[in-house]
Amino acid sequence: MEIHTYEKALEWIHGTLRLGIKPGLSRMQLMLEKLGHPEKAHSWIHVAGTNGKGSTLTFIRSMLEAEGYQVGTFTSPYIESFNERISVNGKPISNDEILLLVQHIKPIVEEIANSKFGPPSEFEIITAMMFLYFAKYHTAIDFGVIEVGLGGRLDSTNVLQPLISVITTVGLDHMEFLGNTLEQITAEKGGIIKQEIPIISGVLQPEAQTVLHDISQKKHAKIKQLGVDFQVKSRRQNTFTFIGETKRLPDLTVSLEGPHQVNNAAVAIATLLELKNSGQIHLSVEAIRSGLINAAWKGRMETLSKEPLIILDGAHNPEGIRAFKETVKQINEEKIILFSALQDKNYQEMIKELKTIPNSKLCLTTFDYPRAMTKEILTEVALNNQIEKVEDWQVFIKEQISSLDSTCLLITGSLYFIAEVRQLLTENILD
Template sequence: MTAMLTYAEAVDHLYALGQELAPPVDGAPRRKFDLEHMRVLARALGDPQLRFPSVLIGGTNGKGSTAATLSSILSASGYRTALYTSPHLYHVNERIQVDSAAISDEDFARHYAHVGDVARNLVATGKLPHMPSFFEVLTALAFLSFAEQRVDIAVLEVGLGGRLDATNIVEPVLSILTDIALDHQDYLGPTIADITREKAGILRPSGTLITLPQHPEANQAIGEAAAGLRLNAISAANYIPTPEAIVREPSTSMQPIPRNHYVVSFAGQALEVNSPLPGQHQQRNIALALAAAAEISNREGSLFLQREGIGNKISNKTTIASVEAGIRGTQWPGRLEFLPPNLLLDVAHNPAGAWTLRAAITQLPDSQPRTLIFSCLRDKDLDEMTKILFPLFDSTSGDLARAHDHIILAPIPNPRAAEVEDLLAAAQRLDIPAHASPHLEAALTQARAITPTGGLIVATGSVYLVGELRHLATQA
């Protein structure tokens, strides 16, 4: 048995394991995904993932927002609800929550030591070819924590893809597919159809799928997967608000992009959606969460098995009031999040996310000066993202409203980060002026100095960028 680690030691050990998407070192081959390795580790830990019902959420964009909204609804409805998401903004504990409370440092270190001991024994006895990766260990740790806390239900965000993702060893009572777009093509395939087939790997024979109509290639691939598995497919389209149902709230200095506020029908009754997550795109994520909550409500009692160690039998817990309260209480920072007096944070990390952010920016007053802080990982489509976003901050465009705009580029503290030289080259290819800062703290200081009074600083391009800047801004 390994001596008990401190939290800091556990986190250091965890990062030393290597992450699935980290670049290979010294020409070593890229690690291949193999779900059987995760199953071997879980079996040695007592299969904790089978001791609670799970909802598994895959897709490209919107997974985390959907998971956070559904988790909040279920907690408000009285369920002891686990939430597993990735990546984190600042502290790794953020990924593992029960009823909105992150795992404690002490529990994190304790479970990490146990998973490490078991994994090393599996390697020593030849049952595993190598130590599990960062994400595999963290997923196993989360499952142990959730089982120990005897949660009623776990909402799990898939990390990458679906078919081979470490979370996919659960047997989900519901599978949700959010919007699918091009991302991680090196791992998931070059087309939306290829990527969708990987994402559809979270579906189960005779299981239940909740999704929305989306890109035609994705629709076709999802339909083919559903037909082959004889799924119960549920569309969340009925929970998308009609234009007349939306409450048009004005922008304010404290909420430049208004909350989502509208009424939909839920279980035959009027339900008020008043979500702190702004942006029209969130209406799709909220709809998916509502469809999942409705399905859980319909199956309350039968969904929660009365077997030793597997949840509790619960009935009639979900109400209109609890769903409304859960939506209002959703916590999911870094998604069009405004930090007064003038910082807007958004984790848009791929072209689809950049388009969503662009749509939100166009809702802002055109006369408002803007400064963009941008960076991204080098495995992202840098040229496409900059083509979408940089023209909105082009001080040389001839548009007088943009004359006082700026673009600041800075490196992210991550081994996968794009070099500042590459960021500058992307701006030069567009013939749009941009400045470089040595690090994100300097970028934020510079942005605050050059943005006129009443102007807005927009920071985006990566979860890692937003997490670091959010920490800097809230600690100031």
């Protein structure tokens, strides 16, 4: 079947979602071989981590842009449109380009599907599309900043040879794929570490740091660790001082809300300073300052309205919820928190954390997505945790906004949920 429209192209891509997550690199390597190895066309920065990947990538991209570079990015999931997963200087690729990529790659996917390797997964296809796009259709980028999809060692993006690797944080998430302990999960994230390629770590737990240092030693890869080789000092709200081995940068301000974003910004700075010190980029102090303050990342502690106060945050695991909690504790107003999680996530731990936020009322809902809670699970979980059940989140949000006075509305949980909420608010309520 030939594909002639953008809508049919997306339908074909998403039709592979039913294949699920298929860890391993063999299909990916074969696909790239048949495409002429597009992953070798550019210089890459590879970013892994449980949380903070997207924010750190955004800081890196924004600082490089401020220095005058063209930067391609690969992120997941998307918030407004599928196209934003592949972007140049923050601008998503066009519908026509998606169609071209699908027309190019579909015959190769079908050939592999009929081989001993079996059909590539949705994420493998999108990753190959990204490499192909930057190698053939938009070749003018100076750097690509690539976000790992899941884990690291067996992730589809781990076919590239980067200039530098970054691991932001490590937490207990995707345990069905990555392992049951922090050490096992860290080892999977550390699978992106390559022979003699430097690594920047924002990992905070000592046991996780030990795992990364052991992997780095075996790979003869120089590692720089947040809190050891570079520091965050004089932290107050969104302003901080960065102290590196050769650079002290006082009074830096980040645009993204939350204490954890200061750590993400420090990791991003350390990454680019490492590349600067090795002569691979130019980087001015002005570009660092401008890049940090102008970075924007939809759906992450994003204030969509100030009157009434409405904040969205894609906190989709316990570590993310703890960061969310630390941030919103600074809000003095009464808080209504609407939360939705995928049923394969540790939602019990997340609910436990959310219930400790002072001056707040917690409400639980679900949404239309294959991995979201069923209505039966929603009822049971709400009852067991003694929190309010919301069956129709769209009606709930509209009613809350019409009655908000001094109360603020905080919406958090799955990024897939946040994407739907953001679309409703921006297109139908707050426009």
